[in-house]
Amino acid sequence: MSPAWQNLRADFPILDQQVNGQPLVYLDNAATAQKPQCVIDALTQFYRRDNANVHRGIHALSMRATFAYEAARERAARFFNAAEPGEIVFTSGTTDSINLVASAWGDANLRAGDVILLTEMEHHSNLVPWQLLARRTGAQLRYLPVVAGDSGLLDLAQLDRVLKPDVKLFAFTHVSNTLGVINPAADLCAAARKVGAVSVVDAAQSAGHLPLDVRALGCDFLAASAHKMCGPTGIGVLYGRRELLAAMPPYRGGGSMISNVEYFESQWAPAPQKFEAGTPNIADAIAFGRALDYLDDLGREAIARHDEQLATLAYARLQAEVPGIRLLGPARHRSGVVSFDLKGVHAHDVVTMADQEGVALRGGHHCNQPLMRKLGLSSTSRASFYFYNTEAEIDRLVATLQKIQRFFAG
Amino acid sequence: MSPAWQNLRADFPILDQQVNGQPLVYLDNAATAQKPQCVIDALTQFYRRDNANVHRGIHALSMRATFAYEAARERAARFFNAAEPGEIVFTSGTTDSINLVASAWGDANLRAGDVILLTEMEHHSNLVPWQLLARRTGAQLRYLPVVAGDSGLLDLAQLDRVLKPDVKLFAFTHVSNTLGVINPAADLCAAARKVGAVSVVDAAQSAGHLPLDVRALGCDFLAASAHKMCGPTGIGVLYGRRELLAAMPPYRGGGSMISNVEYFESQWAPAPQKFEAGTPNIADAIAFGRALDYLDDLGREAIARHDEQLATLAYARLQAEVPGIRLLGPARHRSGVVSFDLKGVHAHDVVTMADQEGVALRGGHHCNQPLMRKLGLSSTSRASFYFYNTEAEIDRLVATLQKIQRFFAG
């Protein structure tokens, strides 16, 4: 790893702390990423200099806030290579974005008998909204399976069997938050288009990690969360193809999403305003824009390479040096997420013990209960890497798991 | 005004700046309030020390984040005097809170022929969600009128006529963002309860300004935005009575709002988690808690007195010193919002010109189009005060409006 990456750690003040007497090793990046000082500064500066409500304001602060907010939208459009800023809707995160599609597109376009296709590895946030939509409309859910075994790959041989013309919408995750699998998103979107289905890409785990271009993917909708991309909590985006957003009814009602309101009826503003009712999360949108600058300065290809290098190394070392460990997901060509089951030690005990060594892991079902059940597990431990993690931290991880194993073996 | 209030200005770094060569006079508080340094620091400290995802985490950072997030919920419960923290749902703001009620409570409880009662002074955010709900369910909207003239008071003599047993829900604003009127919220809630209607209080303009106690009000739901209460953008609360929240279906689907997920069906977590799908706006919720401390340290009675004093003075001086001005709302017993129409000068021109003098006003329909039409106006200019505003700033306002009038008179 080039020393330049090591130097990045200085941009992240939170990494420089001791936890339980040990230097923090933060390996919970799939849950949320840390924030560089420049993103924190963007928040501080907004509140210290420019804070005002947007859109309806003419005074100086309000203009600054409006221009900065809309510049963040343009920044996000560039980041995802949308055709225009109007294809970017600010939401409160991936979950909100997916619910927006389920509610605004889904209720208007689905009826009894239609099929919503998902995969067996979806996060609850890309699963429960479709269950609720299916219940409201009478549409049915269908699943593209994961292959048997622990590689976690989608069973693409079954795609033609499940993706038939009765499928009106195909929603799938780009990168699994439990398995570390990277799905062939462009191929899946193309397959969806071939049967006339709308495609929804859950990019929560990919947007800050891989090069991502909505036009190259060919997706209709794409959802992401700023907090997993070095941005603040409470903000995210929905990308939607212009024609689809234009035809959709609103999501929530309120200020700023209207063109005309009367006591008994109203007309809507064009997208994206139509989907942004009320005062938006102005400060966090602006700070999110700054996070996108930061990521693009590093280069997303470079981040992806770094993530994969660390994850592949961690996978190989855990496999070799921790007896009885069960690793999920592929050994290579993977994202930074490495989930595992340590024989005889429950994930909670692993995480509590690792925390005593300053190593931050996550344990549980990772919002992936049905997949866990299919794998015969109730929970796993998970180490997830980002660009500020180092090989030395993998040493700490391996040593910690070995220590835990020794302790439990008594 | 006691000098202690003057000293407060030092807590708000944004106030200490020049706009167009003049010291900023920020009179756009009804749109959004400014943030004291302690709230900004709460954000910075969270991201520099404690940032992690909540609920599912066991490691040190995640525990700190979870406890701080839940402490913010407890803080909000205390602020509003809810019976328990579980009655506080974090949302992205007032608009989101009202949409939550319209969608989760409304769809489950309303049917064709039922009546939703509103008042003629509602903000679009407390109007459009009910229009959408009415369209979905076949329920009807009905309005409690505002009395003729410019006092802006609700016509309470008509309450019995419109609040009949066919009314299933009565939603009204506590304080008007256009008129500065303070409505008798406790009486309206009691009247709603008498006919068996659920009451929804839009507290966007009151929560940071008046003493507020949901049990004293006797409301079923109450909605507020942090950004109007010295807190950050992107976070707000819905208070809901425990029994109502418990009986409601979820709002959005996703992580953290479930108790069990299978591929084809799921069970929900208890409230408030049931309504908080996905990663919440952790940092802003925590900073919001700090803002509530700040407001309670000042004392809400004292803030309300200060707001009213300034607004009453501004109203009287504008009336006396600016010929031809048309002032909306009552002369006394009012909130800090003072809307007016300057004869012969459009509100946008007023606001642009005032901005040249460093005075930040808002001009437009204030998300209140139907009320504007009823008043025979397309827009007004609005000065809105908060506790950091001073009498000297009223001097600047009056002088600026006089100057604008002279300019336009040619």
Add this chain to the structure above:
Amino acid sequence: MHDLTDLYQSVILDHNRRPRNYSVLPTANRVGSGNNPMCGDQITVYVRLEGDRIADLSFQGSGCAISQASASLMTVHLKGKTIAEAEAIYADVHRLVTTGQVDDDNLSDLAALAGVHQFPARIKCATLGWHAALNAAKGDPQPVTTEKPGD
């Protein structure tokens, strides 16, 4: 600090006080409307199109001095022009209100709109009537709304 008279030049104040062609045009064969939902500016433009020529036009509406004066100036300048000529004039006006730069010395009193570029929140006010008129002339049935980012 900008000088207020940069924005509110005497031409603007005059057209605001006494808007030209402020009426319903009885012979109109095209109507366009525009509104700025953020502020409540509202304009209706009436056009009599003969072939591809704007034989006559008028407007009515309510809004700030900038939107009313700009619409009034617009009626004066577009009367008698072909659609192509009208578009060329609007291209100049758009450049003027967004950058303050004048390309065309023939803009005459339209140059009074140059100050708008220093007030970005007001650019929409200045272009509202022009959008509505061109849409009407070109037969685009969509009402103009300015509530678009980057517009």
Add this chain to the structure above:
Amino acid sequence: MHDLTDLYQSVILDHNRRPRNYSVLPTANRVGSGNNPMCGDQITVYVRLEGDRIADLSFQGSGCAISQASASLMTVHLKGKTIAEAEAIYADVHRLVTTGQVDDDNLSDLAALAGVHQFPARIKCATLGWHAALNAAKGDPQPVTTEKPGD
């Protein structure tokens, strides 16, 4: 830094490795279940209630060492107790796992749970089985879920 053996005392490790009364109780007349949806801990408790006395009880489930050991200890300590006695014991245990303080010197090996209070995220694990058992004994048909703030 806490010592790991504060939390994972040998009593805990032993009860986790060899849980007592880990079975379905054929003579049970009450069943209670609890789950911690955040982590996937899952416990079912079988109770034979005779009058107001817990004549016998057993459990099954899956979860972390703390939840399994605490449930195992619970079965040992509640067997033969009246509901009132069981509630009193649980009150002590609750105080123990939330504060680390022992009121009652009779807690014997339950004192091994004292370390839990230093690990607030794990308190729910330690109380899950107890909640389920008391709910079953008191006939509360609601499954226990720990997903409540402040629980």
